[in-house]
Amino acid sequence: MLVIENLSADIGSKSILKSLSLTVNAGEVHAIMGPNGAGKSTLAKLLAGHEDYLVTGGTVSYQGEDLLALAPEVRARSGVFLSFQYPVEIPGVSNTTLLKAAVNAKLKHEGKPEMDAGAFLAFVKQKVKQVSMEPKMLQRGVNEGFSGGEKKRNEILQMLVMEPTLMLLDETDSGLDIDALKVVADGINALRSPATATVLVTHYQRLLDYVKPDFVHVLAGGRIVKSGGPELALELEEKGYGWLEQSPADA
Amino acid sequence: MNFFDSCRNSLPQDQHAQRVDAFARFEAAGWPTPALETWHYSDWSSLAEKSFTVAKPAQEPLFTLDRAQPLPLLALDPVQVETPFALDALNRAFAKQGVDKTIDGVANIPFLITQALGGEQTMRHLRHRLALSVGAKATVVLWDAPGTGAGETLLTAVLTLTLAAGSHLTLIRVQEADAKATRALHLKAQVAADATLEMVQLDLGGARVRQEIEVTLAEPGARFEQAGLAALSGKSRVDQRSHIWHAAPHCTSRSSARLIAAGSSRAILNAKVQVQPGAAKTDSETRIASLLLSDKAEIDAKPELEIYADDVQCAHGATFGQLDEDAAFYLRSRGLSAAEAQALLTQAFAQAALDRLPLPGLKAWAEQRVSTLLMASAP
Numbered sequence: 001m002l003v004i005e006n007l008s009a010d011i012g013s014k015s016i017l018k019s020l021s022l023t024v025n026a027g028e029v030h031a032i033m034g035p036n037g038a039g040k041s042t043l044a045k046l047l048a049g050h051e052d053y054l055v056t057g058g059t060v061s062y063q064g065e066d067l068l069a070l071a072p073e074v075r076a077r078s079g080v081f082l083s084f085q086y087p088v089e090i091p092g093v094s095n096t097t098l099l100k101a102a103v104n105a106k107l108k109h110e111g112k113p114e115m116d117a118g119a120f121l122a123f124v125k126q127k128v129k130q131v132s133m134e135p136k137m138l139q140r141g142v143n144e145g146f147s148g149g150e151k152k153r154n155e156i157l158q159m160l161v162m163e164p165t166l167m168l169l170d171e172t173d174s175g176l177d178i179d180a181l182k183v184v185a186d187g188i189n190a191l192r193s194p195a196t197a198t199v200l201v202t203h204y205q206r207l208l209d210y211v212k213p214d215f216v217h218v219l220a221g222g223r224i225v226k227s228g229g230p231e232l233a234l235e236l237e238e239k240g241y242g243w244l245e246q247s248p249a250d251a
Numbered sequence: 252m253n254f255f256d257s258c259r260n261s262l263p264q265d266q267h268a269q270r271v272d273a274f275a276r277f278e279a280a281g282w283p284t285p286a287l288e289t290w291h292y293s294d295w296s297s298l299a300e301k302s303f304t305v306a307k308p309a310q311e312p313l314f315t316l317d318r319a320q321p322l323p324l325l326a327l328d329p330v331q332v333e334t335p336f337a338l339d340a341l342n343r344a345f346a347k348q349g350v351d352k353t354i355d356g357v358a359n360i361p362f363l364i365t366q367a368l369g370g371e372q373t374m375r376h377l378r379h380r381l382a383l384s385v386g387a388k389a390t391v392v393l394w395d396a397p398g399t400g401a402g403e404t405l406l407t408a409v410l411t412l413t414l415a416a417g418s419h420l421t422l423i424r425v426q427e428a429d430a431k432a433t434r435a436l437h438l439k440a441q442v443a444a445d446a447t448l449e450m451v452q453l454d455l456g457g458a459r460v461r462q463e464i465e466v467t468l469a470e471p472g473a474r475f476e477q478a479g480l481a482a483l484s485g486k487s488r489v490d491q492r493s494h495i496w497h498a499a500p501h502c503t504s505r506s507s508a509r510l511i512a513a514g515s516s517r518a519i520l521n522a523k524v525q526v527q528p529g530a531a532k533t534d535s536e537t538r539i540a541s542l543l544l545s546d547k548a549e550i551d552a553k554p555e556l557e558i559y560a561d562d563v564q565c566a567h568g569a570t571f572g573q574l575d576e577d578a579a580f581y582l583r584s585r586g587l588s589a590a591e592a593q594a595l596l597t598q599a600f601a602q603a604a605l606d607r608l609p610l611p612g613l614k615a616w617a618e619q620r621v622s623t624l625l626m627a628s629a630p
Contacts, residue, residue, distance in 0.1 A: 075584075
């Protein structure tokens with residue numbers, strides 16, 4: 001589904017990703033772990049189409065298409081979803097307005113008719129319940145005045161509503177209490193299927209207790225330095241990243 | 252034939268001498284230009300080359316929102332108060348009608364004043380007087396409707412407001428003149444003790460629009476609250492000037508404006524607060540926030556403060572913003588196009604003013620109208 005080959009990217013004059021390769025097949029869950037500044041968030045945002053990053057080499061294909069050639073909104077409509085590490089507050093745009101625009105943009109892209117107001121409301125209410133949010137929060141500005149946990153629940157709500165094919169979660173678990181963490185994990189698991197794939201960017205093993213990954217990768221110095229199964233996450237939890245952080249020449 | 256010749260021949264016959272005199276004064280002064288101290292940003296001298304005939308009475312357009320009750324236009328009293336409006340003499344020369352209403356008690360249904368103009372190369376001049384008795388409470392919508400014809404039109408209006416002690420007037424001004432319309436409004440308000448004048452202004456069109464607001468907070472406890480939104484596109488040009496006089500102690504004024512200019516439009520706002528000697532404990536705040544959506548658009552925002560009293564609390568500021576790029580990316584990452592994201596974020600910027608509309612029907616209409624306007628002017 002997602003094939004990244006030798007991807008290099010800069011922000012400003014700084015090189016962040018250095019010839020990174022990763023293949024994610026349908027039905028798989030990949031966890032990407034690694035120390036701060038390794039390039040984890042860059043990878044997630046770049047895949048979603050953030051324009052701050054300049055791709056200097058390599059290719060990314062998504063369902064056989066050149067992902068890097070697509071505008072961010074086209075990626076989203078084609079099923080790529082990024083759960084932001086720091087969701088943006090947008091006062092004056094209600095959550096409902098955003099969700100409705102998002103759903104209809106995707107339906108339109110798929111050549112399907114837009115949802116009418118009644119059907120949309122029923123659909124969203126059910127998803128709101130799934131993430132244990134207060135329905136009245138739908139009327140508030142997007143993430144406006146939300147706590148950290150509420151913002152992450154809201155990301156998961158958007159994800160459930162958009163029903164993506166490829167889920168990219170950028171440290172969605174950080175700073176969450178156990179209830180919120182379970183909501184996040186339940187959301188991911190609800191969308192997990194043989195037809196979807198998930199990339200979890202995380203610092204901690206904790207989320208992986210609830211969302212079992214098929215593969216765990218360590219991203220350090222802009223490239224994947226080690227890959228393994230779920231046991232690698234446990235090993236990292238125990239040993240930290242120090243033993244893996246070596247200069248690219250040694251790797 | 253130029254404007255002055257065509258007008259001189261069509262002056263109304265009633266109170267003819269007074270009208271001839273008023274028109275002579277207007278002709279001597281000419282159309283306002285930036286040479287006038289209060290008319291710094293606009294030049295209307297080219298109107299002298301145009302000719303307008305007095306509009307014939309026509310069916311007024313219907314405003315059906317919020318069960319608003321139209322106030323009838325009455326024949327004017329011959330005695331008229333002069334105002335410092337640069338088009339005052341022109342208005343006095345031709346004005347034959349206007350709303351003349353004293354409101355007592357609490358009015359539950361909003362009143363409506365419709366300012367409309369049919370035909371092409373036509374003009375109309377109105378002079379309104381509105382008074383609220385002691386303790387009265389009312390909402391009035393002043394609606395500048397779009398014209399029906401394709402040609403140019405000219406409309407001037409003078410509105411005098413008197414708010415007696417403890418009264419409360421919510422005045423909603425909706426200006427949606429068409430792309431060939433010239434509109435000028437001079438509003439003069441006197442606010443007595445513990446009375447409140449609340450204004451919400453929406454400017455959504457017009458080729459050449461001038462609005463002047465002079466509010467005198469005349470007695471202790473008087474209050475003025477203003478929220479404005481100008482959402483302009485095409486070649487609209489809206490020039491607003493407000494002058495708030497704090498003439499007594501313990502008065503409050505709050506002014507908040509949002510200006511959005513797309514296309515090659517231009518929005519001008521000069522908001523002045525003047526605290527008179529003796530007006531201690533004045534509490535005043537003026538905020539102007541502007542958003543430019545195109546390289547060809549222009550916004551001139553100028554808050555001013557003149558203080559001649561001690562022990563006052565006054566704040567003013569003007570900010571210019573670009574749309575938040577992080578917010579735009581966030582919306583695009585949810586499938587919205589760049590244009591949709593811009594329109595939604597601009598709408599959000601406008602929403603702060605729209606939220607101040609107290610009438611639900613009008614609010615929903617205005618949200619839709621602003622949304623359509625912004626969507627149409629998205630790149």
